[in-house]
Amino acid sequence: MTEPVGIRVEGVRFGYPGRPVLRGVDMSVEPGELTALIGLNGCGKSTLLRIAAGLLRPDEGRVLLGGDDLARLSRRATARRVALLHQSAPAVPGMTVRQLVRQGRYAARGPLGMLREGDDPVVRRALRDVGVADWAERDVDALSGGERQRVRLAMALAQDTRVLLLDEPTTYLDLHHQLDVLQTVVRLREERGLTVVLVLHDLAHAARFAERIVALRDGRVVADGPPKEVVTPGLLADVLRVAGRVGQDPEGGWPVCYPDHPLQGLANDNRIH
Numbered sequence: 001m002t003e004p005v006g007i008r009v010e011g012v013r014f015g016y017p018g019r020p021v022l023r024g025v026d027m028s029v030e031p032g033e034l035t036a037l038i039g040l041n042g043c044g045k046s047t048l049l050r051i052a053a054g055l056l057r058p059d060e061g062r063v064l065l066g067g068d069d070l071a072r073l074s075r076r077a078t079a080r081r082v083a084l085l086h087q088s089a090p091a092v093p094g095m096t097v098r099q100l101v102r103q104g105r106y107a108a109r110g111p112l113g114m115l116r117e118g119d120d121p122v123v124r125r126a127l128r129d130v131g132v133a134d135w136a137e138r139d140v141d142a143l144s145g146g147e148r149q150r151v152r153l154a155m156a157l158a159q160d161t162r163v164l165l166l167d168e169p170t171t172y173l174d175l176h177h178q179l180d181v182l183q184t185v186v187r188l189r190e191e192r193g194l195t196v197v198l199v200l201h202d203l204a205h206a207a208r209f210a211e212r213i214v215a216l217r218d219g220r221v222v223a224d225g226p227p228k229e230v231v232t233p234g235l236l237a238d239v240l241r242v243a244g245r246v247g248q249d250p251e252g253g254w255p256v257c258y259p260d261h262p263l264q265g266l267a268n269d270n271r272i273h
């Protein structure tokens with residue numbers, strides 16, 4: 001197993017035209033840590049992951065992967081270090097699951113765009129990791145939303161990077177497969193020394209599976225720490241705009257939330273400019 005790699009986000013500011021999103025984000029993820037990123041819709045979680053994956057350049061600040069400044073790395077060098085599962089992975093009509101997952105190997109391609117020897121085992125392993133090997137020859141178009149989501153995860157794993165950024169990896173999944181995917185991520189993190197950041201809307205999952213929770217609001221990090229310290233009624237109110245109680249799982253010890261009702265005033269509070 002290779003040494004895990006840490007991520008440092010330093011003073012990152014970013015906006016889309018007319019829409020400031022990140023207003024000075026500092027976040028440090030230790031090598032091998034599993035961090036959950038939480039916050040309201042539109043607060044900038046996906047944008048932050050895209051910046052950490054090198055797909056967007058920050059207007060200010062920088063991202064370091066294992067000490068390397070992303071701004072100094074080529075597209076291919078970045079793709080060898082960090083993989084992003086995002087919500088809109090491309091699928092060409094008629095593409096099979098195996099073909100889509102092979103797209104995750106693009107960072108390893110040689111100068112002529114050919115897959116190098118040894119790539120297929122990585123693709124096969126990625127298909128197995130998320131339990132989709134039996135569908136390898138199926139058309140991606142013919143998969144359900146949840147099935148496609150697992151294939152997207154396999155595609156990210158096929159990139160075979162030490163840093164994995166997962167944007168809502170449990171979207172579309174039934175409860176069985178949500179837990180299955182999260183446990184798979186935990187297992188792979190341990191087995192392969194991965195550093196993982198995942199965006200989760202389900203605070204129960206974040207509290208149970210993550211070692212660390214980072215909460216975004218108004219374009220800044222407003223809470224950062226282990227679930228037991230961070231998950232409080234104040235976090236529910238201030239970050240997720242719900243009133244609720246927080247207890248503790250009697251067996252696992254992790255925080256358990258009992259959300260009650262949405263708090264008013266979201267439209268104003270979520271407006272950051």
Ligand SMILES: Nc1ncnc2c1ncn2[C@@H]1O[C@H](COP(=O)(O)OP(=O)(O)OP(=O)(O)O)[C@@H](O)[C@H]1O
Binds near residue numbers: 039048
């Ligand atoms: N390509 C884009 N062009 C312009 N604005 C964008 C673009 N992508 C996102 N935005 C805006 O930037 C803000 C942050 O979006 P982002 O997708 O990062 O939020 P998020 O926290 O991931 O939201 P969600 O929980 O809904 O997925 C939103 O207001 C969104 O409308």
